[in-house]
Amino acid sequence: MSSALRGRRRQYEARKILQERKLAAEKLRDSQVQLLQLNETLESRIEERTRALAQANDRLMTEVIERERVQQAMVQFQKMEAMGRLTGGIAHDFNNLLNVIQGSMDLILLLSKDDIARRKAEVARRACERGGKLTGQLLAYSRNQRLDLRSTDVLALFEGVRELMKSSLGSTIELDFALEDGLEYIMADKNQIEMALLNLAINAHDAMPGGGKLKVSARKATPPEGLLPHGTYGLISVTDNGHGIAPNILSKVFEPFFTTKGVGKGTGLGLSQVYGMAQQSGGTARVLSEIGVGTTIEIWLRLAEDFSDSDKQGPLPVLRMVAAGTRILVVEDDASVRHSMVESLEALGYEVSQASDGEAGLRELRREKPDLMITDYLMPGMTGAQLVDIANQEFPGLPMIIATGYADMEAIDQVIEGNAILRKPFQLVDLASSVDQALRRNRDHPPA
Template identity: 40%
Template sequence: MEYGMFSYPVHGEARSLYQELVLVNRTLEQKVQELNRAQQRLMEYRKVFECTGDLIYVFDRDYRYLMANEAYLECRRSRFPDLIGRTLPEVIGEETFARIKPQIDACFAGNELSYEDSHHYADKGKRHLLVTFSPVFDGDRVERVACLIKDVSERKLLEEQLRQSQKMEAVGTLAGGIAHDFNNILTVIAGYASLIQINTEESETAAMAGEIMISVERAAEMTRSLLAFSRKQEVHLETVDLNQVVAELHKSLSRLISEEIELVVRVCGEELCCLADRGQLEQVLINLAVNARDAMPGGGVLDISTGVAEPEGEDLPAGRCAVITVSDNGTGMDKEVQERVFEPFFTTKEVGKGTGLGLSSSYGIIKKHNGAIRMQSAPGAGTSFSIYLPLSGERPCRERGDAEGRCGAGSGTVLLVEDEETVRNMTRLLLERHGYRVLTACNGQEALELFRQNLGSVQLLLSDVVMPRMNGRELCERVRQLAPGLPVIFMSGYPADVMSEKGIGGGGAYLQKPVKPEELLGALRQALIPAGGRLAPPG
């Protein structure tokens, strides 16, 4: 009994202790689990902290480092034990610290802020940085500041490349408008010079008019070069002689390079006829010449030659090819640059001196022509680009056009539509002097009404394309509803890409201003041939 009386309270106390121990154990297990989870989260945060290439560090109100990630330590060429506990002025320097201290103090006041900065690294050169200071609160007080430094040099470069691309687009648009007006002026000058030659044959005045015609052609060449350099173009293929393309571009290239550079142009004796877009080939040669010029800042030799080859390679054209080689004896390129030289926006030039679009656009143009472009270069040994284009069995159509332009006087009634008064008056006078009856209109609406009044007598429509109220294509469609099959010739001073936007996809022959008088007269005679033989529509 006593034993039982004695043992009962002992048993009850033990049970109570046991229950307390169980509760304590459960609490400890929960704490251990929470600690493990906290450690796991800390490890995850640390991985995130370390896996980024951005520089991250944390410091307290005494500007002493509390932690830093591996990227920051590598940048500072330091180890963790050597950095922690030291102050910012000791590590980054008093001058740099004084420059960023106002931003740091603003962050300790509770504001998160970002600003752009730059730093010159010994191994990477100048880099653009985005610095962000974030406050770390302990209650209502900011006790620490976390700093994140992101290298935004690539983004800044892309932004600059985009701005350069937009500038080039704007230049192209501006050049198109200038070319339209300038080509109209040249058309008038060429037309009146031709009339002077007709009226004063075998005289000194006729010789002077001939010189005017030569100057007009040079001016037209400059306009084509400007457009080729500054704008996008659609491919309009025709048979061209590459020897002639290179030879005629000689003077334009001379203006692009400096006086310290000697330009050597050598064309082979064999005719090199290829199916190509003349304007785009000129653009390629201009791009290569500009790159060669920039590779020879102290002067040198730019050599352009043509020839024939049978290249071997999977990505090279098969059979006999025409070859244009553009070589310089400039600085050359290493293998790393050569591997990226045709990438869009890649450039080794300083910001503002190159867009990185010249070689990439040239590569794309040659590919569109079913050709190939190859490069050989070495540091200090210059660079050579070789362009391979398949040969064509046809002869340039320009020779046929010139022969047609030398024919005698024509006849028939032409409806001339031109919104530029000087061009309209000169063209009317030129056609009348060569036997044509000419009806004139200054816009599409007036021309349509005039055509209705003379239905059955008008034999050809000669029209500008871009006009107010009704453009040339719309006029052509309306006129052909009244007279199906009526011959139509379009003239315009706008470049090909603008013409495409205006819908000049077909329906008539196309003459690019400035139009030589003999070219215009030849086109009219060809279009008025009763049975076929008309000029092919553009595009």
């Protein structure tokens, strides 16, 4: 092969090698670019995935916290409901005992001529009244006491309790009332809301042993999420600048019998009465407190829509003797209560028959129809409401009264008018008035 040919061949091979190197270099550059792009994409994907995982973790932690909060709220709700049932049952039994004592004291005051015996009976009767207020607080907590809900003037309410609070708090407590424009009427039982405010004032006084400031305010407000159904409510706040309540006992303050006061200095029923009254009125109560700063108790109540029935008061009951001839049937499973009621009615001049339970009462009704029947509500076997329902069907127009210290008020409403309910413990004058009113209604509006 000639030298020229060999030279051209070497040149060709050299160009080919250069081209291959050039292609290899281009492929290398492309691979490097792709690798860089892949790295950049990988980093962004890792960042995106990390953000997604962090967001999912945040959501999970929020759900866990919310679930724990709901579980704690449910446990607290169940505990409060169980306490309500327990206190309601205690109130029922205690009311029966008070009723026997009160009935006996009233009979002594009615029949006895001995001044010493009468004075002792009056002391015992007043003690029964105090016991009745305690059971009223228990029943308010357990939401088994009927409240006389009506439109209540907030300004008149404040004016009514102002002097009572001043006398209870003493000169070391500065008392201030504030009512914002716009709030005029709330739906409340006036007696119960007054008792609630006085209880809160006394608690505030105990929280400020060296003196302090107490502010009672009222305004329209929207409750925090989850506290009440959405809407506008009347908010009454009682705020003190006392020592405050420790966080670990805040959840217990509305429980009956719970108190931080010493032995003999409190029943532990004040705040439970406030809570039960607010709940039964269609609202609620809550406590806000900070150690060393003070405590605020909030009472949330529905606004009144109708002002026509506000502050109406009926005539005071009058005790009067009656002529013999009117026969009353008393149905009561507690023998002591039944005997006390029978003796009281006989002392008033009525002829009385009795039965120890609903079935026996029904048999007595069918044997001889009375002019009036008085029945207890909570009895074994057949409740008073069930007995009244059957009696309404078999003896239409028969006047009836349900005497109760603890009851399913909805069940009673279905069979009897609200003003035909006699609340235990009752005084002799209450018994006489209820019987007289029931007989008068029947005479004035006889059945068709």
